[in-house]
Amino acid sequence: MSPPASAPRVGIRWTIGDVSGEGFEALRLSIWGAAKSFGTEAAYAVCFNSVSLEYAREQTGDLPPGVEWIEATHRLPEWLRPYLDRHMAEGVGWKFSPLRLFPDRYEIALDNDCIIWKMPRALQLTLAGQSPLCVLAEDVRCCFGQFADMCGAEPRNTGIRCTPPGFDLASALRRTLQRRPCRLSSETDEQGLQVAALQSTGTPAVVRTSEVSICSPFPPHSRELGSCGAHFVGLNSRNLPWEYCGRPASEVRREHWRQCRLPLYELVGVSSAEPRRGAS
Numbered sequence: 001m002s003p004p005a006s007a008p009r010v011g012i013r014w015t016i017g018d019v020s021g022e023g024f025e026a027l028r029l030s031i032w033g034a035a036k037s038f039g040t041e042a043a044y045a046v047c048f049n050s051v052s053l054e055y056a057r058e059q060t061g062d063l064p065p066g067v068e069w070i071e072a073t074h075r076l077p078e079w080l081r082p083y084l085d086r087h088m089a090e091g092v093g094w095k096f097s098p099l100r101l102f103p104d105r106y107e108i109a110l111d112n113d114c115i116i117w118k119m120p121r122a123l124q125l126t127l128a129g130q131s132p133l134c135v136l137a138e139d140v141r142c143c144f145g146q147f148a149d150m151c152g153a154e155p156r157n158t159g160i161r162c163t164p165p166g167f168d169l170a171s172a173l174r175r176t177l178q179r180r181p182c183r184l185s186s187e188t189d190e191q192g193l194q195v196a197a198l199q200s201t202g203t204p205a206v207v208r209t210s211e212v213s214i215c216s217p218f219p220p221h222s223r224e225l226g227s228c229g230a231h232f233v234g235l236n237s238r239n240l241p242w243e244y245c246g247r248p249a250s251e252v253r254r255e256h257w258r259q260c261r262l263p264l265y266e267l268v269g270v271s272s273a274e275p276r277r278g279a280s
Helices: 021-038 053-060 078-083 121-127 145-150 169-179 187-199 249-268
Strands: 010-016 043-048 067-071 106-110 114-116 135-138 156-163 205-207 212-214 229-231
Touching: 010 021, 021 043, 021 053, 021 106, 021 114, 021 249, 043 053, 053 067, 078 169, 106 121, 114 156, 121 135, 121 156, 121 205, 135 187, 145 169, 145 187, 156 187, 156 212, 156 229, 169 187
Parallel strands: 010 043, 010 106, 043 067, 135 205, 212 229
Antiparallel strands: 106 156, 114 229, 135 156
């Protein structure tokens, strides 16, 4: 289904690296769900790093036509490198490689494990010009790392991040780092930097967890899908080095994913739910 001709130009991007098989399967579902929600007029791109194009495409599986694959390994802004761990621990920094792919469109950055099958209200209103121009997701708790005191008391998640055409993300990030010069060493640091930067330009609209749940079997996350989508936090890790209720956490996580995946295929409109090769 295509949006009406008067709809704003939208570009949707994902970042993928050396993640678990379930993480690649989630990427496949995320792309199909976005295509269902935003239609054929939107642009779609996957920025990959740390793996070959052939491997990433094989692990992800069949996708809608028109999805572009972009080698992102060498597209990190040089000015940002001094703020990153040399080995980019926990994958920190890859979401900024490159900073903008669609500068003349509303650019929606989705985590590969964030699956949307219906456009949340905050995105609907923003794309219709009836809401603040940037969008973030709601979270179940604040995880802002070294930027916690700059992000406010409301939990926010950057698994969904929308910026408008012409938005100067580089300047917003640089101003924030000038206020808090530090080395980003965790996913929470990366998230806190983005939240602080976007909030410094105005109050973003918020996708509520009732619409896109923060989904996992581990409290305070929800085991349930939201009305529009679900963000399967922790799915990318091959091994979670702890136990939950006397069981390996990784085993509990995979079991929850297996329970969710068939309904997800139906919700995003993909008929085949055969296990992906290399699932782990």
